[in-house]
Amino acid sequence: MKITSITDLDAIRQACFSRLYAPDGVKVNVGMASCGIAAGAQASYNRALQEFSTKPDISISQTGCIGFCEMEPLVEIVAPGKPRMMYHHLTEDKIAEAINGYLANDYHKKWILGQMRDPRNILEDDIANPQAPVTPAEGFPFLEDIPFYAKQTKIALRNCGYMDPDSIEEYIARKGYYAFLKALTQMTPADIIKNIKTSGLRGRGGGGFPTGIKWESCAKHSGDRYIICNADEGDPGAYMDRSILEGDPHSVLEGMLIAALAIGSKQGFFYVRNEYPLAVKRLITAIKEAEKAGLLGDNIAGTNFSFHVKISRGAGAFVCGESTALMSSLEGKVGRPRAKYVHTVEKGFRDGPSNLNNVETYANVPPIILKGGDWYASMGTANSKGTKVFSLVGKINNTGLVEVPMGINLKDIVFGIGGGVPRKKEFKAVQTGGPSGGCIPARLLDLPVDYQKLAEVGSIMGSGGMIVMDQDTCMVDVARYFLDFLKEESCGQCNPCREGIKQMLEILTSICQGNGKEGDIELLEELGAMIQRFSLCGLGTSAPNPVLTTILYFRNEYEAHIRDKKCPAGVCKALFHYEIDPEKCTGCGSCARKCPQEAITGDKKKPHSLDQSKCIKCGICYDTCKFDALVIR
Amino acid sequence: MNSSVSEASLELDYRELDRIIEEDYQNDKENLIMILQAIQKTYNYLPKPALSYLAVKIGVPVSQIYGVATFYSTFSLEPRGRNIISICLGTACHVRGGDRIHETLVDQLQVHDGQTTSDNRFTLESVRCIGCCSLGPVIKVNEDMHGRLKQDEIQSILSRYE
Numbered sequence: 111m112k113i114t115s116i117t118d119l120d121a122i123r124q125a126c127f128s129r130l131y132a133p134d135g136v137k138v139n140v141g142m143a144s145c146g147i148a149a150g151a152q153a154s155y156n157r158a159l160q161e162f163s164t165k166p167d168i169s170i171s172q173t174g175c176i177g178f179c180e181m182e183p184l185v186e187i188v189a190p191g192k193p194r195m196m197y198h199h200l201t202e203d204k205i206a207e208a209i210n211g212y213l214a215n216d217y218h219k220k221w222i223l224g225q226m227r228d229p230r231n232i233l234e235d236d237i238a239n240p241q242a243p244v245t246p247a248e249g250f251p252f253l254e255d256i257p258f259y260a261k262q263t264k265i266a267l268r269n270c271g272y273m274d275p276d277s278i279e280e281y282i283a284r285k286g287y288y289a290f291l292k293a294l295t296q297m298t299p300a301d302i303i304k305n306i307k308t309s310g311l312r313g314r315g316g317g318g319f320p321t322g323i324k325w326e327s328c329a330k331h332s333g334d335r336y337i338i339c340n341a342d343e344g345d346p347g348a349y350m351d352r353s354i355l356e357g358d359p360h361s362v363l364e365g366m367l368i369a370a371l372a373i374g375s376k377q378g379f380f381y382v383r384n385e386y387p388l389a390v391k392r393l394i395t396a397i398k399e400a401e402k403a404g405l406l407g408d409n410i411a412g413t414n415f416s417f418h419v420k421i422s423r424g425a426g427a428f429v430c431g432e433s434t435a436l437m438s439s440l441e442g443k444v445g446r447p448r449a450k451y452v453h454t455v456e457k458g459f460r461d462g463p464s465n466l467n468n469v470e471t472y473a474n475v476p477p478i479i480l481k482g483g484d485w486y487a488s489m490g491t492a493n494s495k496g497t498k499v500f501s502l503v504g505k506i507n508n509t510g511l512v513e514v515p516m517g518i519n520l521k522d523i524v525f526g527i528g529g530g531v532p533r534k535k536e537f538k539a540v541q542t543g544g545p546s547g548g549c550i551p552a553r554l555l556d557l558p559v560d561y562q563k564l565a566e567v568g569s570i571m572g573s574g575g576m577i578v579m580d581q582d583t584c585m586v587d588v589a590r591y592f593l594d595f596l597k598e599e600s601c602g603q604c605n606p607c608r609e610g611i612k613q614m615l616e617i618l619t620s621i622c623q624g625n626g627k628e629g630d631i632e633l634l635e636e637l638g639a640m641i642q643r644f645s646l647c648g649l650g651t652s653a654p655n656p657v658l659t660t661i662l663y664f665r666n667e668y669e670a671h672i673r674d675k676k677c678p679a680g681v682c683k684a685l686f687h688y689e690i691d692p693e694k695c696t697g698c699g700s701c702a703r704k705c706p707q708e709a710i711t712g713d714k715k716k717p718h719s720l721d722q723s724k725c726i727k728c729g730i731c732y733d734t735c736k737f738d739a740l741v742i743r
Numbered sequence: 744m745n746s747s748v749s750e751a752s753l754e755l756d757y758r759e760l761d762r763i764i765e766e767d768y769q770n771d772k773e774n775l776i777m778i779l780q781a782i783q784k785t786y787n788y789l790p791k792p793a794l795s796y797l798a799v800k801i802g803v804p805v806s807q808i809y810g811v812a813t814f815y816s817t818f819s820l821e822p823r824g825r826n827i828i829s830i831c832l833g834t835a836c837h838v839r840g841g842d843r844i845h846e847t848l849v850d851q852l853q854v855h856d857g858q859t860t861s862d863n864r865f866t867l868e869s870v871r872c873i874g875c876c877s878l879g880p881v882i883k884v885n886e887d888m889h890g891r892l893k894q895d896e897i898q899s900i901l902s903r904y905e
C-alpha cells in the first residue's frame with residue numbers, strides 16, 4: 111500500500127496497535143542486536159520457535175537492543191491483560207521454561223529484570239498507556255524504576271528494543287513517518303530549518319556543530335545536493351550508531367528524508383562501517399519497505415518530492431569518519447582528508463553541496479519536528495540541548511547504552527546508572543571522546559556532562575563512548591594504546607601527524623618498558639602542542655588529547671614509571687611483578703591450577719609461593735584469587 | 744607460507760567477476776570499495792589477476808586500485824587461512840584485558856597480525872571494536888563471536904575450527 115497522507119499512517123497505526131500492545135496471544139520479543147546475538151539470543155530465538163511455533167496463540171518476534179547489554183540475552187514476554195515481563199540472561203536452556211512459567215502465571219523471579227510500566231515512546235502521548243489497565247504483578251519492580259533506566263530519557267533510542275526493526279508497520283505504529291509527512295505537507299524548508307535551529311540540536315558524531323546551521327548553509331549552495339549519514343562509528347567502545355541502525359533503522363531514514371526536504375536533495379547515502387553487517391542488512395530491509403510504502407523513491411506520497419538512498423560500506427579506516435575523507439571514500443577512492451578551505455556543505459561529495467550528519471543526529475530529527483524545537487530545547491543545558499546516548503563500557507557493572515539529558519553529572523552515569531566498578535575495585539577514570547578525547551579522573555565525577563564542560567576538563571563529548579577504568583588500568587598504557595591506534599590510522603599525508611605521533615608513541619613505549627627518562631613528560635607535552643597546532647584534520651589536531659589529559663591528571667603514574675620504574679596498576683610487564691601475600695593466602699590452590707607456567711606451588715591450605723623465574727605475568731592468578739592474596743609489586 | 748602455490752593454482756571465474764562488477768555494481772567506479780569487498784568475499788583475498796581485470800572493466804588504473812586495496816585495512820592481497828580470527832583491540836576490550844588475549848593467540852598460533860599459520864588453518868587479524876563491547880574482551884572467528892573471554896578458554900575455542 112502506498113502511503114499518501116497522515117490518514118493512511120493512522121490506519122496502519124491502528125491496525126498494528128494490537129501487535130505491539132495487545133497481542134492476541136502470548137508474544138515473545140527476543141532482543142536481536144548483534145551483541146545480543148553474540149550472547150546467545152539467536153539460539154534462544156530458535157529454541158522458542160522450535161518449541162512453540164506449532165502453538166497458535168504464541169508468537170515469537172525480534173526486537174533491537176533495549177540497552178542493558180550486560181543482561182543479554184534480553185527477552186520480553188507479553189500477553190493481553192498481563193504484565194510485560196523483561197527477562198535477562200535468557201539463554202536457550204531457559205527460554206522454554208520461562209515461557210511456560212509465564213503462561214502459568216508463575217514468573218521466574220530470578221530471571222526477571224522487571225515489568226514494563228509503559229511501553230509507549232515519547233511521541234505516543236496522544237494515546238493512553240496501553241499497559242495502564244493491567245494489574246501489575248506483585249513483587250516485581252517496574253523496569254522504569256530500576257537504577258539503570260530510572261534516569262534515562264529515550265529520544266534517539268525511542269524504539270530500540272520496543273519493536274521489530276524489520277517492520278515498517280511497527281515503526282509507523284510508534285508514530286514513525288508522522289514527522290516526515292508533517293514536514294512534507296505542512297512545512298516549508300525554512301520552517302523545518304527554523305525548528306531544528308530552535309531545538310539547539312548539535313551533531314552527535316563528535317564535532318558538535320549545530321545541525322540547523324549546517325542544514326541552512328548547505329541549502330544555500332546550488333547544485334545537486336547530497337544528504338549523507340555517517341555510520342562509520344570509528345570510536346572504539348562506542349556502539350550507539352550500530353544499535354540504532356540495528357534496532358530502529360527507519361528513524362534514521364526518516365531523519366534523512368526530513369533533511370532532504372529542508373535542504374532540497376534527491377539523493378542520500380549511508381556510509382556504514384565494515385564491521386556492522388547486521389546494520390547493513392536491517393538498513394536494506396528498511397529501505398525496501400519504505401520504497402514499497404511510497405515513502406522513498408520517486409514522487410513520494412504522491413508529491414513531486416523524490417529521494418533515493420544508497421548504502422556504501424567502509425573498509426576499515428578510522429580516518430574515513432572525517433567528513434572530507436568519508437566523501438572521497440564514497441567516491442570509491444582512498445580516504446584522505448583535504449583542507450577545508452571550502453566546506454563540504456558547499457563542495458563535498460561529487461563536488462556538490464553535501465550535508466553530513468551522524469546516525470544519532472538524524473534519529474533525533476523526527477521527534478523535534480513532531481514535538482517542536484522548543485520541546486527539545488527544554489531539556490539539557492545552555493549550550494547542549496536534549497539528550498545524548500552514551501555507551502557505558504569497560505570496568506563497569508551495568509554495561510550498556512544509556513540515553514540521558516545533557517547536564518547530568520558523571521557520577522549519576524557511572525555509579526547511578528552504571529552501578530559502579532565490578533569486584534569492589536576502585537574507580538579511577540572515565541575516558542570520553544575516544545582517540546580524540548581525554549581521561550577524566552575520579553575527583554571530577556561531579557562534572558555535569560555537556561559539550562562545554564567536557565571541553566573545559568580537556569576532553570570532548572565525541573560520539574558518546576564512555577570507557578570506565580579502575581585501579582587495574584594503567585593510564586600511561588592507555589595513552590600509549592591510543593597513540594598506537596592513531597599511528598595505525600593516520601593517513602600519513604601530513605608530517606606533524608605522521609611523524610609526531612610516531613615519536614610520541616616511541617617515548618610512551620619506552621616509558622612503559624622501563625626506559626623512561628627525566629624530561630620525557632615535557633617532551634611529550636611539546637610534541638603534543640606541535641601536533642595539535644599543525645595537523646591538517648581532526649585526527650591529528652586531537653591526537654595528543656589522551657596523552658595530555660593523562661599527564662594532567664595522572665602525572666604521578668608517569669613519574670612512577672619513569673623514576674621508580676614501577677607500574678602501580680600492574681599492566682606494564684617490565685615494571686611490576688606478582689607476589690603472594692602469605693597473610694592473606696588461604697592455600698585454596700585455584701591460582702596454582704590455572705597457572706599456565708606452573709609457577710605457583712604450595713601445600714593444601716598453606717600459603718603458596720610464586721616462582722618469579724617461571725612467571726610470564728599473564729595475570730591469570732591475579733584474576734583468579736578471591737582472597738586478594740595476589741598483589742602487584 | 745604457501746601463497747605463491749595457491750595463487751598459481753587459482754582459477755579465476757570471470758563470469759562470477761562479471762556478475763559482481765556488472766550486475767551488482769553496474770561497472771561504476773564509485774563502487775570500487777564494495778566491488779573489492781565482494782571479490783574478497785568470493786576468494787578470501789584479492790587475487791592480482793582479478794584486480795587487473797577489474798581495472799579494465801571499470802576504467803580505473805591498476806595503480807589506483809592497489810592504492811585503495813592497501814589503504815583500507817580489511818583488504819588482503821595475500822591468500823588467507825581457512826578461518827579468520829579477528830581479535831578486538833578496541834578500547835573497551837583493551838581495558839578488560841584484550842591485550843592478554845592477543846598475546847595468548849599470538850603465542851598459540853605463532854603468527855602476528857595479518858599472518859596465516861603455516862597449515863593455512865588460521866589467519867590472525869585485529870580490529871578496533873566490533874560493537875559488542877558489553878561482551879569484551881571479544882574475538883570473532885569467521886562469523887562467530889566469542890565474548891567475555893579468558894585466556895584459558897582460547898585453546899578450546901580454536902580447537903572447534905578445522
Ligand SMILES: Cc1cc2nc3c(=O)[nH]c(=O)nc-3n(C[C@H](O)[C@H](O)[C@H](O)COP(=O)(O)O)c2cc1C
Nearest residue numbers: 313314315340343344431432433467468471648649
Ligand atoms: C578522524 C575523525 C573521525 C571521525 N569519525 C566519525 C565517526 O566515526 N562517526 C561520525 O559520526 N563522525 C565522525 N567524525 C566527525 C565527522 O567528521 C563529522 O563531523 C560528523 O559526521 C558530522 O555529523 P554531525 O554534525 O551530525 O555530528 C570524525 C571526525 C574525525 C576528524
Ligand code: SF4
Nearest residue numbers: 601603604607647650
Ligand atoms: S592530520 Fe593525520 S590523519 Fe589528518 S590529514 Fe594529516 S596525516 Fe592524515
Ligand code: SF4
Nearest residue numbers: 705725726728729731
Ligand atoms: S601471572 Fe600467570 S604465569 Fe605468573 S604466576 Fe600468575 S598465572 Fe602463573
Ligand code: SF4
Nearest residue numbers: 695696698699701735
Ligand atoms: S588463589 Fe589466592 S588464596 Fe588461593 S592459593 Fe592462590 S594466592 Fe592463595
Ligand code: FES
Nearest residue numbers: 143145146175179
Ligand atoms: S543489547 Fe546488544 S546492543 Fe545492547
Ligand code: FES
Nearest residue numbers: 831833836873876
Ligand atoms: S572495544 Fe571490543 S567490541 Fe568494542
